[in-house]
Amino acid sequence: MTTPSPKAPVLQVKDLQVQFATNDGPVYAVNGVSFDLARGQTLGIVGESGSGKSQTALAMMGLLARQGQASGQVLYQGQNLLTLAPDALNTLRGAHIAMVFQDPMTALNPYLTVERQMTEVLQWHKGLDRRAARQRALAMLDAVKIPDAAGRISRYPHEFSGGMRQRVMLAMSLLCEPEILLADEPTTALDVTVQAQILALLRELQRDLGTAIVLITHDLGVVAGVCDQVLVMYGGRVMEQGSVEHIFARAAHPYTRGLLQAIPRMDGEASSLRAIPGTPPLMAQLPSGCPFAPRCALADAQCSQEVPVLQAIAASQAADEPFVAHRACHRTEAQVLHHEVLEAGHG
Ligand SMILES: Nc1ncnc2c1ncn2[C@@H]1O[C@H](COP(=O)(O)OP(=O)(O)OP(=O)(O)O)[C@@H](O)[C@H]1O
Numbered sequence: 127m128t129t130p131s132p133k134a135p136v137l138q139v140k141d142l143q144v145q146f147a148t149n150d151g152p153v154y155a156v157n158g159v160s161f162d163l164a165r166g167q168t169l170g171i172v173g174e175s176g177s178g179k180s181q182t183a184l185a186m187m188g189l190l191a192r193q194g195q196a197s198g199q200v201l202y203q204g205q206n207l208l209t210l211a212p213d214a215l216n217t218l219r220g221a222h223i224a225m226v227f228q229d230p231m232t233a234l235n236p237y238l239t240v241e242r243q244m245t246e247v248l249q250w251h252k253g254l255d256r257r258a259a260r261q262r263a264l265a266m267l268d269a270v271k272i273p274d275a276a277g278r279i280s281r282y283p284h285e286f287s288g289g290m291r292q293r294v295m296l297a298m299s300l301l302c303e304p305e306i307l308l309a310d311e312p313t314t315a316l317d318v319t320v321q322a323q324i325l326a327l328l329r330e331l332q333r334d335l336g337t338a339i340v341l342i343t344h345d346l347g348v349v350a351g352v353c354d355q356v357l358v359m360y361g362g363r364v365m366e367q368g369s370v371e372h373i374f375a376r377a378a379h380p381y382t383r384g385l386l387q388a389i390p391r392m393d394g395e396a397s398s399l400r401a402i403p404g405t406p407p408l409m410a411q412l413p414s415g416c417p418f419a420p421r422c423a424l425a426d427a428q429c430s431q432e433v434p435v436l437q438a439i440a441a442s443q444a445a446d447e448p449f450v451a452h453r454a455c456h457r458t459e460a461q462v463l464h465h466e467v468l469e470a471g472h473g
């Protein structure tokens with residue numbers, strides 16, 4: 127018998143596309159997302175509001191809105207989740223693949239106590255009796271550091287603060303020790319101390335359970351300490367992807383570079399912090415070329431006419447690099463870096 131390699135992917139996403147039918151015609155919310163995720167690894171998906179992060183995760187879980195349609199492949203245990211029968215998908219969801227939703231209040235049932243919601247999951251998926259399920263639920267609430275879990279488990283979701291609700295969501299998603307966790311902005315709207323605690327908690331649980339995590343955030347700062355690889359999205363497309371080292375040390379897409387310059391640094395002067403001018407596009411009115419072209423200082427006529435193809439970066443790839451870096455841009459790496467040097471000279 128052969129044992130699977132520890133780095134063999136538990137999840138493979140190939141050319142994932144999401145389309146919505148709307149009164150104004152089709153909206154192409156996700157276009158060609160691909161990645162491999164191994165046990166115990168974390169992939170970060172970053173990008174501004176509306177870039178397609180949540181729809182990527184929802185499509186993987188088979189949870190798109192009714193007018194949404196996904197294509198491509200989401201491979202788990204040799205099966206494509208996108209074409210799996212609803213019953214089979216239901217069995218996997220929650221138990222093998224779990225999701226922390228962006229808004230806990232839409233995911234938690236306001237009419238049921240936290241105890242009821244947590245124990246039902248365990249009774250359904252794990253066949254535990256009520257008593258054993260309660261014990262397990264309490265242990266998980268303890269693990270996410272809910273103070274006085276025994277006293278609070280019988281409360282309703284609205285009786286928890288925002289930060290505590292995020293923790294309850296996290297505890298619920300981890301109840302069945304899923305192999306894969308999709309965490310959509312699990313720390314947004316939390317103050318920085320709580321954010322750091324939740325991220326530390328995720329890392330701890332990942333270490334103990336070997337969970338593979340997809341972490342969605344609009345904050346590139348958050349991915350730095352947590353992720354192995356990063357996927358940068360804009361206007362429903364992947365602009366750049368690669369190892370966390372690639373993104374932070376060798377990123378060569380104008381959008382990624384813009385995001386990096388917008389991260390506040392402890393050692394930086396206030397003047398070095400630059401926001402990307404302009405706002406993200408409306409998905410129903412995307413420009414015909416590169417979606418980032420209208421905000422990109424390097425864009426020319428080609429950029430506003432032709433969508434750049436996501437291509438492997440051969441030149442800057444280190445030999446021992448675990449993830450092949452990709453970039454979708456008509457400008458060369460040298461052109462992007464040269465432009466920045468000129469800008470810095472003028473600034
Ligand atoms: N039900 C829908 N019908 C039509 N278009 C939709 C629908 N849901 C989402 N979209 C489109 O998909 C795009 C991507 O949405 P998504 O929720 O993935 O954004 P996001 O990157 O998660 O943003 P945020 O950071 O604000 O959560 C949106 O800009 C929107 O145009």
Ligand SMILES: [Mg+2]
Nearest residue numbers: 179180181228
């Ligand atoms: Mg979202």
